[in-house]
Amino acid sequence: MIRAVRNYASDAWEAWNDFWFTAANPATLSAIRVCTGAMLFYTHFIWSFDLEAFFGQRGWLPPKLTRELEAFMGGPDAISRWNWSYFNSIDSPTLLWLVHVAALVIFFLLTIGLFSRVMAVLAFVAAVSYSNRITPGAYFGLDTINCMLAMYLMVGPCGARYSADRLWRLRRGAPVRVDASVWANVAIRLIQVHMCVIYLFSGIGKVRGGSWWFGEAAWYSFANLEYQTWDLTWLADHPLLINFMTHLTVFWELGYAALIWPRLTRPWMLFLAVLMHGGIIFALGMPTFGLVMLIGNLAFVSPQFVQKVFDPIARRISLAVVGGEGQGGGAASNRPVSPQPAPPVGAR
Amino acid sequence: LGVRIIVSILLLWHVTAVFIAGLSVPGSSMLAGLIGQYYMQWYLDALAMNRGHHFFAPDPPPGNLIQYEVTVSGREPIKGQFPSTKEYWPRLRYHRYFMLAAQAGIDHPEERVANSWTEKYLTAYALHLLREHEGERVRLRRVIHDVLPPPMWRRTEEREMALDDQRTYRIHLEVIKTRNDLEAQERASQAVSRRWTSGGMR
Numbered sequence: 066m067i068r069a070v071r072n073y074a075s076d077a078w079e080a081w082n083d084f085w086f087t088a089a090n091p092a093t094l095s096a097i098r099v100c101t102g103a104m105l106f107y108t109h110f111i112w113s114f115d116l117e118a119f120f121g122q123r124g125w126l127p128p129k130l131t132r133e134l135e136a137f138m139g140g141p142d143a144i145s146r147w148n149w150s151y152f153n154s155i156d157s158p159t160l161l162w163l164v165h166v167a168a169l170v171i172f173f174l175l176t177i178g179l180f181s182r183v184m185a186v187l188a189f190v191a192a193v194s195y196s197n198r199i200t201p202g203a204y205f206g207l208d209t210i211n212c213m214l215a216m217y218l219m220v221g222p223c224g225a226r227y228s229a230d231r232l233w234r235l236r237r238g239a240p241v242r243v244d245a246s247v248w249a250n251v252a253i254r255l256i257q258v259h260m261c262v263i264y265l266f267s268g269i270g271k272v273r274g275g276s277w278w279f280g281e282a283a284w285y286s287f288a289n290l291e292y293q294t295w296d297l298t299w300l301a302d303h304p305l306l307i308n309f310m311t312h313l314t315v316f317w318e319l320g321y322a323a324l325i326w327p328r329l330t331r332p333w334m335l336f337l338a339v340l341m342h343g344g345i346i347f348a349l350g351m352p353t354f355g356l357v358m359l360i361g362n363l364a365f366v367s368p369q370f371v372q373k374v375f376d377p378i379a380r381r382i383s384l385a386v387v388g389g390e391g392q393g394g395g396a397a398s399n400r401p402v403s404p405q406p407a408p409p410v411g412a413r
Numbered sequence: 414l415g416v417r418i419i420v421s422i423l424l425l426w427h428v429t430a431v432f433i434a435g436l437s438v439p440g441s442s443m444l445a446g447l448i449g450q451y452y453m454q455w456y457l458d459a460l461a462m463n464r465g466h467h468f469f470a471p472d473p474p475p476g477n478l479i480q481y482e483v484t485v486s487g488r489e490p491i492k493g494q495f496p497s498t499k500e501y502w503p504r505l506r507y508h509r510y511f512m513l514a515a516q517a518g519i520d521h522p523e524e525r526v527a528n529s530w531t532e533k534y535l536t537a538y539a540l541h542l543l544r545e546h547e548g549e550r551v552r553l554r555r556v557i558h559d560v561l562p563p564p565m566w567r568r569t570e571e572r573e574m575a576l577d578d579q580r581t582y583r584i585h586l587e588v589i590k591t592r593n594d595l596e597a598q599e600r601a602s603q604a605v606s607r608r609w610t611s612g613g614m615r
Contacts, residue, residue, distance in 0.1 A: 085424060086417060111505045118541070125513055125541050130533055134519070137530070138439060147458035193461040202534070203512040206468055207505075212461040251424070259431050263466045266435030270470030282473050285560050290576055291476035291496060291511060294504070298576065301563035353505050 089250035090368035091225035091243060095178070096375050097256070098185070098223035100360045101214040102176030105188055108207060108353050109168060109195060116165055119199055120152045126202040128153045134201055150197040151190075168195070175218070178228020185218040210357040213259055221252030227379050235387050256364035261322035263361075268318030277315050280308030287348050294350035314341060325365055338362045430456050438465030439520070476558030477514040478582075479538060483548040491546055513538070517555055518585065531555065531586050539590040540598055554587035 118124045132153075135146050155161050168191040175184040192215045196208035224230040225243055235241065276282040284307045287297040300307055317337050324330040338359065346355035363371075434457050437449020449457065457463040483491040495501065496511040517534035521527040539553040559581045564572055574580065 081421065082417070085421070108505060111503060111509075114506050115509070118545075119509070123541070123544060125538055127537055130537050134530060134533075147455045148461075148463075149459070196461055199509075200464070201516050203509045203516065204464070205508065205512055206466075209461070209464045209466070216460060251420075255424075255427070258428055262431050262435050266466040267468050267470065270465075270467035274471030276472045277470070281562065281566070282469065284563055285473040286469060288563075288576055289473065289476050289558075289560050291478070291558060301565070304563060304565060307563065350504055351508060353508075 085251055085254055086247050087250055088245035088247050089253060090372075091222050091246050091249035092227075092368035092371045092375065093364065093366060094218070094221045094223050094249045094252050095226035095228065096371045097214065097360060097363050098178060098181060098218050099176060099227050099375075100363065101211070101218060101357075102172055102174075102178075102184075102188070104353065104357050104360060105192060105211055105215065106169060106172035106176055108211060108357075109165075109172060109191075112165065112195065116161060117158055119203060120155075120161060120165075120195075121158065122156050126199060128198070131198075131200065131202055138201070148197045148200070150194040152194055152198040178224040178230050181224025181228050181230050182219070182222070185215065185223055189215040189219055205351075205354065207351070207354045207357055210263075210354075210361055214256065214357070214360060217252045217255045217259070220255060221249040222246050223252070225249065227375055232383055232386050235383065253364050256361060257325075260361045260364060261325065264318045264321040268315055268321075271315050271318065277311060280311040283307050283310040283314065287344075292349045292351075295348040297348055313337075317341065331365060335362060335365060426456075429453075430460075430462065433457070434462040434464075435466050438467065473560070474515065475560055477511075477518060478556040478558060479514045479517070479535075479553060480556055481539070481542055481551060481553040483542050483546045484550040485546055485548045491548070514555065518557070528586060532588060535586060535588045536590060536594075539588050540595050543590060543592065543595045548592070550589065550591045552587065552589050555585040557583050557585050559583070 112119065119126065122128065132146070132148075135148060151164065152161075155164060171184055171187045171191055174180060175188045189212065192208075192212045196204055196212055200208075225246065231243075271277040271282070274282065276285055284300065287293060287295075287300075317334070321334055321338075325334045342355040342358045342362075344355075345358075346352045349355075430453050433445065433449045433453055437445040439446075441449070449463075454463070478494055478496070480494045481492070483493075485491060493500070496507050496514060498507055501507040501510050517531050517538070519527045519530040519534075521530070535553055535555060539551045542548065542551050542553065561567060561571060561574055561576060561578075561581060567574070
């Protein structure tokens with residue numbers, strides 16, 4: 066009995082180690098950095114139209130009001146909230162604009178991968194500050210996912226590929242080969258687990274609602290004129306199709322946490338992710354939210370596939386900048402990662 | 414191995430927090446609420462993981478609009494509405510105004526409490542409009558735009574209605590604010606900031 070328990074614990078520890086601490090090719094994490102950086106840049110650039118109205122002390126959302134409501138919603142037992150934002154302390158419009166421009170520069174540098182890890186930390190601080198300042202009031206799922214992705218970019222070597230950092234290293238004579246990294250794996254695993262939890266609770270939340278159970282919710286989503294960007298109300302003549310789309314959404318979200326892991330079902334789950342979020346992008350008027358969810362799903366795409374898509378572009382850029390074998394370019398780049406196992410966590 | 418164990422403990426803590434963040438949104442069990450809103454709240458708040466993930470749940474929401482009319486001395490009244498695809502572009506900008514209208518409707522089991530918070534939000538919007546347009550008076554209301562079911566699932570009297578039929582719009586709450594309200598609010602906030610700078614409230 067004791068031996069059986071010991072064997073089980075040993076197997077569990079081994080599985081845990083394999084899951085979290087196997088060195089991984091940082092191509093996927095680097096691609097997520099490029100996409101997240103671009104998304105952060107664009108979504109925060111849009112604030113430039115209404116910066117003082119949303120982030121000033123005398124705008125739509127006075128900080129006192131949003132903080133009072135957050136404290137109230139936390140319930141009587143909630144301890145004081147830790148929802149920090151540097152915008153709460155900024156009164157001067159000039160300073161507000163300076164801070165905003167600085168954040169845009171940070172997001173841009175993260176996209177191109179210059180000082181990637183430092184920019185990832187700064188991007189997270191900036192993204193959370195924007196998000197917390199407009200909550201509750203004008204935030205939505207886009208802000209949650211933006212902050213989540215920025216948070217995990219801090220964990221791994223997000224500038225290992227497709228970055229100005231890498232071009233800089235190549236110019237200084239660093240080898241073309243990119244080492245596999247345990248921390249790249251940890252970061253990707255954290256995004257994967259987080260995505261599973263997001264979809265699981267999104268699915269559970271929907272099961273609580275009558276319209277999802279009765280198969281009508283898809284209609285109530287795309288017949289909402291304030292959301293609608295693509296008129297799908299012709300589906301009114303096909304109620305069974307509406308039922309099917311509704312049920313598919315719920316089962317896909319509930320099943321994601323289990324079916325995204327096996328190799329057999331993963332491509333189908335990712336295909337459905339593209340369909341679902343494509344619907345949000347084109348029909349429900351939330352292209353940024355749909356895209357940021359797809360960026361999160363990128364964590365489940367193999368580094369080899371990512372390299373097939375990103376390497377040719379990176380190769381052109383590196384040829385232009387470095388003038389030789391570059392980002393993943395040239396013959397050497399066809400070796401996706403170092404054949405040598407990476408040192409364990411803590412040994413770096 | 415020591416470092417790996419420490420990292421494992423941190424990962425366990427974090428993954429638990431991610432899970433609790435999804436579980437402990439308002440309306441959850443007392444246990445989930447206690448963990449999420451008390452023991453782990455500092456962590457969830459600090460990393461901005463405390464928003465929940467109930468997209469379009471439990472049911473897709475109705476549409477929401479804010480309609481206003483600002484009276485400005487010597488000029489025609491300024492009438493407006495948000496969100497509005499004509500006025501707010503690109504789409505993400507439209508969606509932020511969409512959220513201003515939607516999140517002014519507070520989700521709380523007691524209607525009286527919910528409405529008191531909605532009134533505070535609408536007051537903040539009204540005062541902002543007064544300030545922006547240098548107006549004398551503003552009348553602002555939150556309108557809920559109900560979504561009709563597909564025609565074949567509708568009641569007989571609703572069968573021929575269009576999605577933007579006037580009967581699908583209902584006023585949730587309305588506020589009227591004047592220049593005096595704005596000046597009173599500015600005086601109050603200046604007094605608070607004076608007390609802060611002189612250390613009176615520390």
